[in-house]
Amino acid sequence: MSRAIFRTSLFVGLLVLFFTTAVFFFLRYSQAQDETYAALQQEAVYAEQGLLQGGEVFLKSLGSVNRITWIRSDGSVIYDNEFPNESNQQGCPEVQTALTEGVGQGIRQSGSSGVQTMYVARLCADGTVLRLSRPLSAVRTAIISVTPVLWVVVLATLLSLLAAFRASKGIVRPINEMDLDHDDAAAPYPELTPLLERIQEQKRTIAEQNEEREALRREFSANVSHELKTPLTSISGFAELMASGVAESDKVQEFSSDIYRESQRLMTLIDDIIKLSRLDEDAMAPETEPVDLYELSGEVLDSLRPVAERQNIQLQLTGQSAQVNGVWQLLSEMVYNLCDNAIKYNRPGGSVTVEVSDTEAGPRLTVSDTGIGIAPEHQKRIFERFYRVDKSHSKEIGGTGLGLSIVKHGAQFHHAAVTLESEPDIGTKVTLEFH
Numbered sequence: 001m002s003r004a005i006f007r008t009s010l011f012v013g014l015l016v017l018f019f020t021t022a023v024f025f026f027l028r029y030s031q032a033q034d035e036t037y038a039a040l041q042q043e044a045v046y047a048e049q050g051l052l053q054g055g056e057v058f059l060k061s062l063g064s065v066n067r068i069t070w071i072r073s074d075g076s077v078i079y080d081n082e083f084p085n086e087s088n089q090q091g092c093p094e095v096q097t098a099l100t101e102g103v104g105q106g107i108r109q110s111g112s113s114g115v116q117t118m119y120v121a122r123l124c125a126d127g128t129v130l131r132l133s134r135p136l137s138a139v140r141t142a143i144i145s146v147t148p149v150l151w152v153v154v155l156a157t158l159l160s161l162l163a164a165f166r167a168s169k170g171i172v173r174p175i176n177e178m179d180l181d182h183d184d185a186a187a188p189y190p191e192l193t194p195l196l197e198r199i200q201e202q203k204r205t206i207a208e209q210n211e212e213r214e215a216l217r218r219e220f221s222a223n224v225s226h227e228l229k230t231p232l233t234s235i236s237g238f239a240e241l242m243a244s245g246v247a248e249s250d251k252v253q254e255f256s257s258d259i260y261r262e263s264q265r266l267m268t269l270i271d272d273i274i275k276l277s278r279l280d281e282d283a284m285a286p287e288t289e290p291v292d293l294y295e296l297s298g299e300v301l302d303s304l305r306p307v308a309e310r311q312n313i314q315l316q317l318t319g320q321s322a323q324v325n326g327v328w329q330l331l332s333e334m335v336y337n338l339c340d341n342a343i344k345y346n347r348p349g350g351s352v353t354v355e356v357s358d359t360e361a362g363p364r365l366t367v368s369d370t371g372i373g374i375a376p377e378h379q380k381r382i383f384e385r386f387y388r389v390d391k392s393h394s395k396e397i398g399g400t401g402l403g404l405s406i407v408k409h410g411a412q413f414h415h416a417a418v419t420l421e422s423e424p425d426i427g428t429k430v431t432l433e434f435h
Helices: 002-054 056-061 093-101 139-146 146-174 190-244 249-280 293-310 327-342 391-397 403-413
Strands: 068-069 077-080 104-111 118-124 129-135 289-292 314-321 323-324 353-359 364-367 414-421 427-435
Touching: 002 056, 002 104, 002 118, 002 129, 056 068, 056 077, 093 104, 093 118, 093 129, 118 293, 129 139, 139 427, 190 249, 289 327, 293 353, 293 364, 323 327, 323 391, 327 353, 327 364, 327 403, 327 427, 403 414, 403 427
Parallel strands: 314 353
Antiparallel strands: 068 077, 068 129, 104 118, 118 129, 289 323, 353 364, 364 427, 414 427
């Protein structure tokens, strides 16, 4: 964090320094130009006065560092101290301006020397034009004269480095020194109070979540122990009767069937617990693929059709093809559990309808039945593990109480929303909406 603050502070400081230096040199350059123009104009005034009194002899006697050109109104050159063979200057813009307005000036490339030059032309009383010029490089030389400023820039850069370093350390130090175990940790630094309050709030939230997880873990362990103990007790009892020889021969086959049924129930329960554990630990295979919900639902209904026929329940699939990107096995288990519940808690002669649609919001799968329905006070809890509305009926039909929990966790894995609509003695509808 201190490095980030240091880099940011240094960058801002150097940016301001660079901008200030650029503005300074720009203003200094403009000032040097103005000063050069002013010097040329002043020298032109003095030269005009001497020219009117002494003529060309006066100009030759001047030891000016500037180029002096004396020009007739027709543009012909009378005198030039640097280029004696200079011819006509009528086309020069500064000369034309001087002839019409009295004074002309400008910067252009000299046709004689080939360098950028500053010109000042002045109309004399006798109708001639006196022009003074100086290379623009002389202005740049004036800028170089302020090179000591560069040393100031270097010093300011070094000071910026030091200031950024100390500022970053000073900002981070109070945070590093905070004692998060005490509520008054930010007392010396009131500015940090909002940050500390948010940290304390997050700590309380994490502690509450940990307590909630621990309570759920204990409840889950107790439920698992109870659910496992019930079939194991039955199996143990039947086996003991058979082993002791107390059971009559005509009862052995019945006890064997009971042992097989309870074993199958136990295996189903263990399978569901393993599935939930994998979902809790995010241990599902990360590989996803396009899955057609309509095709998958058809396969699930085909596998459940023998069970539905034994209970005289009609299965129906409607809708259209709709693809989601997900784990085929998990999606199949979700649809299977919804349809299996719809069959188990249905009435003889009832029906189960699976509808698949591809909406603008995303694929949607709905499982509807004409079963016994769920009372409103139970609807919020049926997705909890091992929760049963009617435990005696669930035991009779072999439910584990984990099917809808698998649906809920599978929906979370696929970022789908689960909604439930149910009325007692009318039926239940569960909808999965994939986004």
